Amino acid sequence: MKILVPVKRVPDPTQKAKIKDGHIDLAGASWIVNTFDEYAVETALRLCENGAENARIAGSEIIVVSLGPDDAAKEIRTCLAMGADRAIHVVTTDEEIDSLVVVKVLQGIIASEKPDLVVMGKQAVDGDANQVGQMLAGRLGWPQATFAASIEVAVDKKSLFVGREVDGGVEYKSVPVPSVITVDLRIVGPKAVKNNVTPETHVYSGEGARLPSLKGIMAAKKKPMVTAKVADYGAEPKAMIKELSVTLPPPRAAGEIVPDVVTLVKKLADVAKVL
Amino acid sequence: MGNILAFCEFTDGVLRSSALSNIAFAREAATHHGGEVIIILVGAGAAAAGAAASKFAPKVITVEDPGLANYLAETYAPIVAREAKANNATVVTATATAVGKDLLPRVAALLDAGMASDIAKTTGKDTFIRPILAGNAYSTVQISTPIICVTPRQSEFEPAAELGSAGTVTASAAGAIDALGASFERLDAQKSDRPDLGDAKVVVSGGRGMKTGENFKVLEELADLLGAAMGASRAATDAGMVPADWQVGQTGKIVAPNLYFAVAISGAIQHLAGMKGSKTIVAINKNKDEPIFQVADYGLVADWEKAIPELITEIKKLKASR
Structure with a gap:
């Protein structure tokens, strides 16, 4: 299976948000691969592995794509170090792109790469928009399975059975290849991804996405990464969605520690008036 | 126009x-x-x-x-x-x-x-x-x-x-319908008589510190007493203690009830993202240094094993007195 994994670098969410000139101050920020996209790389690897010492199913290929500035190459290399085979880095700036531009670029890449599947995170943890996967599927005219918590590949490899976390339960949806899958947190569970090749006895750690091994890091340095521009794919580098300003929410008023349950119930009834 | x-x-x-x-x-x-x-x-x-x-x-x-x-x-x-x-x-x-x-x-x-x-x-x-x-x-x-x-x-x-x-x-007529080969297979619904998490006025959530799904029973008793929806932190849903659709957080449900109970929840930023719009937040945790206490209006440093049954008793007393 040939899988395309679009990834985004995001500021490390454990850093405290600071504002400068009305926008998030990213000077000196440390960057990571968006967590959900890291899970998408892990998902793609599990779909392409055969369970024997993490060896690959013959003919499988994982291509990582990212739009970002020059130094986003570092996060792309992280994905290669995890085990992706090659990468396309579309060098651009935030001013040039929004979700619509990103989708048009990905559409151009897909037209030339012709993957069997696009697997990506359901949202980026900085913008929290949760748009690109669905928009991409819509523009391609491909089916979509969003918020995937489990994936099972059919025996004939022509379709996937996807468990989706929805309001009120888990929905199971079947999609043919090619289609777009966006992954949720639980996709990295020990048995969440079944490719019908890896033996049932093989269990993944379930501790999130794998960390790149030293061998993987060394190998990643030699893996191909081509660079491109937004315009190479016929997309106009012009954002129609602009961020005018960013503000921090007012801090919550300091609360109080109550000594016991009786006091708590009294406060909830008489002061907060919520009981 | x-x-x-x-x-x-x-x-x-x-x-x-x-x-x-x-x-x-x-x-x-x-x-x-x-x-x-x-x-x-x-x-x-x-x-x-x-x-x-x-x-x-x-x-x-x-x-x-x-x-x-x-x-x-x-x-x-x-x-x-x-x-x-x-x-x-x-x-x-x-x-x-x-x-x-x-x-x-x-x-x-x-x-x-x-x-x-x-x-x-x-x-x-x-x-x-x-x-x-x-x-x-x-x-x-x-x-x-x-x-x-x-x-x-x-x-x-x-x-x-x-x-x-x-x-x-x-x-309006549907016109040509093309599912592009996709099909709905089934919904494994979580059946519940409680209100939807999204619009409940009161939410009772448990976290990793609840240790087992069985232990959530006492929280459910509290929830039913208050007509509340049940919620959970990612740690609890990931551990399989409770259904995934109980998860409150950046991913999962965003809730803003009048009253939110965070029981044995540490308060990771991803969880706070899902509940800090709540009007009144109560945190019950045995560790006084957990970040959940920074967003709580009322914090109680206590073991849930002791505090929750007591809370149920006190709320029952309050209700009886009205």
């Missing part, structure tokens, strides 16, 4: 409460765009729900067909996009539920529309305020495409009230 097309979810012939928040946003948008709110109902039972929906907008469009019995983004999106164009809509909206979040970006792609997801507020014709960075900041965005797609956040828009007079209901 443009109209607002509001995609609304319904059950058993009535609009879901999440849809009423969507209509509330749509009415605001209509004042900015000078047009009217048009509700669109798609799927099994759409025609029957038309009458109830017509109390909320001057125009309701229903699209019902055996091929639309189960929701699929592939079949619903082209219908919503088509009706948006046919009805001169400049804004297309759906509440940011699992369906809304799945559907609306696909509609946006078909309309070449820019989209604002999960918005908390609208400040003009094309400007929207939305939480970013797990709710740690609010971004004001301006969208300059001719049509704009928006998913308002349920917890930020009070449910719309009925209008004085009922609107018109028009059935």
Whole structure:
């Protein structure tokens, strides 16, 4: 299976948000691969592995794509170090792109790469928009399975059975290849991804996405990464969605520690008036 | 001048409460765009729900067909996009539920529309305020495409009230339906008599410190006493203690009840993102240094094993005294 994994670098969410000139101050920020996209790389690897010492199913290929500035190459290399085979880095700036531009670029890449599947995170943890996967599927005219918590590949490899976390339960949806899958947190569970090749006895750690091994890091340095521009794919580098300003929410008023349950119930009834 | 097309979810012939928040946003948008709110109902039972929906907008469009019995983004999106164009809509909206979040970006792609997801507020014709960075900041965005797609956040828009007079209901033919090879297989529903997590007035959540699913029983007793919905942190859902759809957080449900109990929850930023809009937050945790106490209005440093049964007793006493 040939899988395309679009990834985004995001500021490390454990850093405290600071504002400068009305926008998030990213000077000196440390960057990571968006967590959900890291899970998408892990998902793609599990779909392409055969369970024997993490060896690959013959003919499988994982291509990582990212739009970002020059130094986003570092996060792309992280994905290669995890085990992706090659990468396309579309060098651009935030001013040039929004979700619509990103989708048009990905559409151009897909037209030339012709993957069997696009697997990506359901949202980026900085913008929290949760748009690109669905928009991409819509523009391609491909089916979509969003918020995937489990994936099972059919025996004939022509379709996937996807468990989706929805309001009120888990929905199971079947999609043919090619289609777009966006992954949720639980996709990295020990048995969440079944490719019908890896033996049932093989269990993944379930501790999130794998960390790149030293061998993987060394190998990643030699893996191909081509660079491109937004315009190479016929997309106009012009954002129609602009961020005018960013503000921090007012801090919550300091609360109080109550000594016991009786006091708590009294406060909830008489002061907060919520009981 | 443009109209607002509001995609609304319904059950058993009535609009879901999440849809009423969507209509509330749509009415605001209509004042900015000078047009009217048009509700669109798609799927099994759409025609029957038309009458109830017509109390909320001057125009309701229903699209019902055996091929639309189960929701699929592939079949619903082209219908919503088509009706948006046919009805001169400049804004297309759906509440940011699992369906809304799945559907609306696909509609946006078909309309070449820019989209604002999960918005908390609208400040003009094309400007929207939305939480970013797990709710740690609010971004004001301006969208300059001719049509704009928006998913308002349920917890930020009070449910719309009925209008004085009922609107018109028009059935629209589904036209050609193509699921592109996708199919709905089944829904493993979590059956519950409790209110929906999304619109409960009280939420009782448990975390990793509950240790086992069995231990959640005492929290459920508290929840049922208060008419509350059950919630959980990611640690508890990941550990399989409770169903995944109980998860409150950046991913998972965003809730803003009047009263939120965080029991044995440490308070990771991803969890706080899902509940810090709650009016009153109670944290019960045996470790006084947990970050949950920084957002709590009332903190109780105690073992849940002891505190929760006592809390149930005290609330029962309070109720009996009224």
